[in-house]
Amino acid sequence: xxxxxMTNYLVPSGREEAWRFTPLARLAGLHDGSSQRGTRKSLxxxxxxxxxxxxxxxxxxxxxxxxxxxxxxxxxxxxxxxxVFSVSISANVxxxxxxxxxxxxxxxxxxxxxxxxxxxGTNAHAVIIMENVGKSILGEDxxxxxxxxxxxxxxxxQEWDEGSVHAARHHAILNRDSTFQSITVSVGGxxxxxxxxxxxxxxxxxxxxxxxxFATAGQHLEHRxxxxxxxxxxxxxxxxxxxxxxxxxxxxxxGDVHIRAAAEGTDTYELxxxxxxxxxxxxxxxxNLEIETGEIIGAGHASTTGRFDDEQLFYLMSRGIPMDGARxxxxxxxxxxxxTQIGDEQIEDRLMARIDGELAKAGH
Amino acid sequence: xxxxxxxGLEVAVVTEKGPIEILRGVDLTVRSGETHAIMxxxxxxxSTLAYSIAGHPKxxxxxxxxxxxxxxxxxxxxxxxAKAGLFLAxxxxxxxxxxxxxxxxxxxxxxxxxxxxxxxxWVGEVxxxxxxxxxxxxxxxxxxxxxxxxxxxxxxxIMQLELLKxxxxxLDETDSGLDVDALRIVSEGVNRAKEVNNLGIVLITHxxxxxxxxxxxxxxxxxxxxxxxxxxPELADKLEEHGYAEYVGS
Numbered sequence: 272x273x274x275x276x277m278t279n280y281l282v283p284s285g286r287e288e289a290w291r292f293t294p295l296a297r298l299a300g301l302h303d304g305s306s307q308r309g310t311r312k313s314l315x316x317x318x319x320x321x322x323x324x325x326x327x328x329x330x331x332x333x334x335x336x337x338x339x340x341x342x343x344x345x346x347x348x349x350x351x352x353x354x355v356f357s358v359s360i361s362a363n364v365x366x367x368x369x370x371x372x373x374x375x376x377x378x379x380x381x382x383x384x385x386x387x388x389x390x391x392g393t394n395a396h397a398v399i400i401m402e403n404v405g406k407s408i409l410g411e412d413x414x415x416x417x418x419x420x421x422x423x424x425x426x427x428x429q430e431w432d433e434g435s436v437h438a439a440r441h442h443a444i445l446n447r448d449s450t451f452q453s454i455t456v457s458v459g460g461x462x463x464x465x466x467x468x469x470x471x472x473x474x475x476x477x478x479x480x481x482x483x484x485f486a487t488a489g490q491h492l493e494h495r496x497x498x499x500x501x502x503x504x505x506x507x508x509x510x511x512x513x514x515x516x517x518x519x520x521x522x523x524x525x526g527d528v529h530i531r532a533a534a535e536g537t538d539t540y541e542l543x544x545x546x547x548x549x550x551x552x553x554x555x556x557x558x559n560l561e562i563e564t565g566e567i568i569g570a571g572h573a574s575t576t577g578r579f580d581d582e583q584l585f586y587l588m589s590r591g592i593p594m595d596g597a598r599x600x601x602x603x604x605x606x607x608x609x610x611t612q613i614g615d616e617q618i619e620d621r622l623m624a625r626i627d628g629e630l631a632k633a634g635h
Numbered sequence: 636x637x638x639x640x641x642x643g644l645e646v647a648v649v650t651e652k653g654p655i656e657i658l659r660g661v662d663l664t665v666r667s668g669e670t671h672a673i674m675x676x677x678x679x680x681x682s683t684l685a686y687s688i689a690g691h692p693k694x695x696x697x698x699x700x701x702x703x704x705x706x707x708x709x710x711x712x713x714x715x716x717a718k719a720g721l722f723l724a725x726x727x728x729x730x731x732x733x734x735x736x737x738x739x740x741x742x743x744x745x746x747x748x749x750x751x752x753x754x755x756x757w758v759g760e761v762x763x764x765x766x767x768x769x770x771x772x773x774x775x776x777x778x779x780x781x782x783x784x785x786x787x788x789x790x791x792x793i794m795q796l797e798l799l800k801x802x803x804x805x806l807d808e809t810d811s812g813l814d815v816d817a818l819r820i821v822s823e824g825v826n827r828a829k830e831v832n833n834l835g836i837v838l839i840t841h842x843x844x845x846x847x848x849x850x851x852x853x854x855x856x857x858x859x860x861x862x863x864x865x866x867x868p869e870l871a872d873k874l875e876e877h878g879y880a881e882y883v884g885s
Binding site for chain 1: 689690691692712714718723725729730731732734738742743746747778799
C-alpha cells in the first residue's frame with residue numbers, strides 16, 4: 272500500500288471556502304484520517320439480477336477514477352478504499368426494473384471508505400436507487416459515467432439513523448446526448464455532506480438535479496452542487512427544497528454553476544427553497560453563477576427561505592383540519608413536487624411518512 | 636335548527652401605528668334556512684365580519700359576542716369553528732401547492748366527520764358534487780386553488796359547501812369575478828345546499844345581481860363597521876336604484 276503512504280492530504284482547517292459551513296469536529300475523523308476504520312463493506316445489490324446489468328467488486332487498480340477531486344474525503348476514498356463496487360449497464364439495454372443498491376450497517380463498526388463506479392453504455396436506459404439506512408460513518412465516492420445517448424435516473428436516499436456521518440461525492444460525467452436526473456433525499460443522520468456534481472463531456476446533454484432535505488434538532492445536512500458547463504449546448508436544472516425544525520437544525524445548500532467560454536448555448540437554472548418551521552434553526556443558501564460567455568440561452572438562479580404561510584394554514588383550518596394536520600399537508604405539499612418524481616409509490620409513501628415523523632418530532 | 640347570534644361585535648386590526656377599529660358594534664341573528672344579504676360599499680367592514688367569525692388571526696375582537704347555538708364561537712380555534720358548523724366561502728381562496736383537491740377534501744371531511752369517509756361512497760359524493768357544478772373530473776387531481784381561474788375558485792368553494800355540509804355559511808363576495816353562466820351555476824349550488832341541509836346563509840355582496848339567483852329573506856345595509864339599515868328583499872331594490880350614498884359618512 273505504498274500509494275497510501277505517499278498521499279499528502281490537505282486536511283481542512285474549517286477556514287476553507289468549501290469547509291466553512293461544516294462542523295469538522297462532527298465528521299468523525301473522515302477528513303483527517305483519525306477515524307477508526309472498520310472492515311465491513313456495506314453496499315449490496317438488493318434487487319434481482321437483470322440481463323444487461325453487472326454489479327461486482329473489482330480491484331481499484333483496474334478502474335482508476337476519471338475524475339480527481341479536491342475534496343479530501345473523496346481523495347481518501349480514491350487512495351484507500353480496498354476495492355470498487357462497480358455497476359455497469361450494457362449498451363442498448365433498457366431496464367424495466369430499477370437497480371436497487373442498499374447499504375445497511377446495524378451499528379457503526381468503525382468507519383467505511385467506499386468507492387462506487389456506475390457506467391451506462393451507449394443508449395442504455397436505467398433507474399438506479401441507492402438506499403442508506405442504519406448507523407454508519409461513511410466516506411463515499413460515486414462516480415457515474417453516462418455513455419452517448421443514455422439516460423439515467425439516479426435516486427439516493429439518506430435515511431440514516433441518528434448519529435450517522437456521511438460525506439460523499441456523487442459525480443456524473445455526461446457524454447454526448449445523454450440525460451441525467453438525480454433525486455437526492457436526505458432526512459437522517461447527524462451530519463450529511465454531499466457533493467452532487469455534474470460534468471458535461473459532450474454536447475446535447477441535459478442534467479436535472481433534484482433534492483429534498485429535512486433537518487431536525489442538531490442535524491447538519493449539507494448539499495454542495497457543482498455543475499460544470501464546459502461544452503456547448505448543454506442544459507441543467509437544479510431544484511432543491513428543504514425544511515428545518517428544531518434547535519441547531521442546520522442546512523447548507525451551495526449551488527455552483529460554472530459556464531466556461533466554450534459552453535455556448537448553455538441553458539441553466541437553479542433553485543433552492545427552504546421552509547423554516549421553528550426558531551433556532553438555520554438555513555444557509557448560496558447560489559453561485561460564474562459565466563465566461565454571453566452566447567447562452569439562459570442562466571438564472573433563485574433562493575428563498577420562508578416560514579409557514581398563515582393564510583394557507585387558515586384556509587385549511589377553516590375547513591375543519593386541525594393545526595397539526597394543516598401543517599402536515601403544507602409540508603407534504605411543499606416536498607411533493609420532488610418526491611413524486613421518484614416514481615416508486617412505496618418509496619414515496621415511506622418518505623412522506625418519515626417527513627410526518629420529523630414534523631411530529633419537532634412538535635408540530 | 637341552528638342559530639348564529641352576533642351581539643355588539645367590535646373588531647380591530649393591529650397595525651404599526653396602533654389598532655384600527657373596523658367593526659363598531661354589529662348585531663345579527665341568522666337561523667337555519669334563512670338567507671341574509673349583507674350589502675354595503677367597499678371598506679365598510681363586510682369582509683372583516685366574515686373573517687372575524689371564521690377566526691382569522693389578523694383580527695382582534697375588542698368587544699361583543701358571537702355564539703352558535705349558545706356555544707361561544709370566539710373561544711374556538713379556527714378548525715373548531717368549522718366543526719361547530721360554520722363555513723366561510725372566501726373571496727380569495729388560498730393556493731396550497733402540492734396538495735391535491737381530492738386529498739384536501741378527504742382530509743377536511745375526515746376531520747369534520749370524525750372518521751375517514753368510506754372510499755367508495757366518498758368518490759361518488761365528490762363526483763356528484765363536481766358534476767352538479769359543471770366541473771371537469773380532472774379538477775380533483777389539481778393542486779388546491781393553484782392556477783384556478785376566478786370562476787374555478789368559486790366553484791371549488793361552493794363544492795366544499797355542498798360536501799362539508801355546514802349549518803351556517805358566510806359567502807364573502809362569491810359573485811365577484813363570475814360571468815353570468817358561472818354565477819347561475821354557483822348560485823344553484825348554494826340553493827341546493829340550503830334546500831338539502833337547511834343551511835343558514837350570510838351573503839356578502841356589493842351588487843344586487845346575485846340576489847336574482849339567491850333570494851334573501853333579509854337585507855342588511857353595512858356602513859362604517861355597523862348595520863345601518865335592515866329590511867326585506869325590497870331593500871335591495873332600493874339600493875339598486877339609489878346606491879349607498881345616503882349611508883356613507885353617517
